[in-house]
Amino acid sequence: MDTYRAIEERARRRFPRIAFDAVAGGADDEVTLRRNRAAFDDIALIPRLLRGVEEVSTEVELFGQRARTPVLLGPAGISVVAGNRAFGEAIRGATAAGTFTALSAFLPLDAVAREGEPPQWAHLYLLRDRDETRRRIETAQRRGCSALILTAAAPVNGNRERELRNGTTFPLQLRVRDVLRRPWWLGEYLSRDLARSMGERVRREPAQGGPWDAVRKIHLSGQSWDDLRWVREMWDGPLLLKGVLAPEDGAAAVEAGCEGVIVSSHGGRQLDSAPAAIEMLPEVVAAVAGRGRVLVDSGITRGTDVVKALALGASAVLLGKAWIYAVMTGGADGITRLLTQLEYEIGNTMHLMGVGDVADLGPDSIRLRAGRAWERVAPR
Numbered sequence: 001m002d003t004y005r006a007i008e009e010r011a012r013r014r015f016p017r018i019a020f021d022a023v024a025g026g027a028d029d030e031v032t033l034r035r036n037r038a039a040f041d042d043i044a045l046i047p048r049l050l051r052g053v054e055e056v057s058t059e060v061e062l063f064g065q066r067a068r069t070p071v072l073l074g075p076a077g078i079s080v081v082a083g084n085r086a087f088g089e090a091i092r093g094a095t096a097a098g099t100f101t102a103l104s105a106f107l108p109l110d111a112v113a114r115e116g117e118p119p120q121w122a123h124l125y126l127l128r129d130r131d132e133t134r135r136r137i138e139t140a141q142r143r144g145c146s147a148l149i150l151t152a153a154a155p156v157n158g159n160r161e162r163e164l165r166n167g168t169t170f171p172l173q174l175r176v177r178d179v180l181r182r183p184w185w186l187g188e189y190l191s192r193d194l195a196r197s198m199g200e201r202v203r204r205e206p207a208q209g210g211p212w213d214a215v216r217k218i219h220l221s222g223q224s225w226d227d228l229r230w231v232r233e234m235w236d237g238p239l240l241l242k243g244v245l246a247p248e249d250g251a252a253a254v255e256a257g258c259e260g261v262i263v264s265s266h267g268g269r270q271l272d273s274a275p276a277a278i279e280m281l282p283e284v285v286a287a288v289a290g291r292g293r294v295l296v297d298s299g300i301t302r303g304t305d306v307v308k309a310l311a312l313g314a315s316a317v318l319l320g321k322a323w324i325y326a327v328m329t330g331g332a333d334g335i336t337r338l339l340t341q342l343e344y345e346i347g348n349t350m351h352l353m354g355v356g357d358v359a360d361l362g363p364d365s366i367r368l369r370a371g372r373a374w375e376r377v378a379p380r
């Protein structure tokens, strides 16, 4: 059974700490990382009885594409822990499970195309190098990506202290002792062509001291709504702003021409003490007010989490750590097994709730624990 817990445990056992922590770690004291999970426990699912539900459909439509489940693989720059091949594997695994993926800006789209896999949704960070940003948009367009995710939650990197403690560099460079502690990894390192993935990164984006220095050097740290509008003008297709937590930003995104937003606390990796994304979802849904699609990620590990997100108004969810562990430990088949498990869990949950179609999930399907919501401070 490839549940999240099982594959996370597998990754923890098999991979050197420096690689596992680069995926598992959060910023500062990892408050948001924990919150992202804990918040789901404070949402209850309400079963309805005797509703004659025989078959359950988990299918959704997103910008003209149909997916068997409302679960996508979210963007993640993971060449350094799983190799460039991981992206092709992720696409293959997701396609086999009837859903699709959003790719990282760091992903060499042409390399994936060489593997014969059509890229799906593309992902972009705003870079200091505007020409490179434009080139990435043009490449995504040329390769036929059907939507673009612009992540605005990383003008600088989060303060991930596990990475500091482990001496993680950007890009990741393993030391002999890291490998010796996990001999299994050595085979992985060689077979997944990790050395080359890393080598490519070293040439293109040399690290300058700590991991966050490198990000600051590459990302446009003073990014603004004008930059989003600049992308909007260039990109011909659905555009989604990722990293939204404030309802005002959700509203501003659709007003600036985005077709959707992704409510996300970046898996707890960026601003620590940010709320769990699922906690802010209802406010963002209300602010977007049907003018765009609202997706959510951060902390999704179970079918019940997906059902809760849909009941709170999300059109779909994205996975982060879950798919990364799956590809690190099982390649394309690992991805398919994880997504198939989630499909089963979502369908089973809905059946137990007496809901036959995801479109019928709504406020009546859930209750929130009273007194735990974020409240605004009264104006002074």
Ligand SMILES: Cc1cc2nc3c(=O)[nH]c(=O)nc-3n(C[C@H](O)[C@H](O)[C@H](O)COP(=O)(O)O)c2cc1C
Residues within 6 Å of the ligand: 022, 023, 024, 036, 074, 075, 076, 077, 078, 104, 105, 123, 151, 242, 264, 265, 266, 267, 268, 269, 297, 298, 299, 300, 318, 319, 320, 321, 322, 324
């Ligand atoms: C190792 C790793 C790399 C990531 N890289 C990116 C990235 O390049 N761009 C981005 O928008 N989000 C990135 N994310 C964040 C994910 O897209 C997603 O928002 C987050 O992981 C969801 O939370 P979860 O891991 O709890 O599911 C990354 C996450 C991880 C774990």
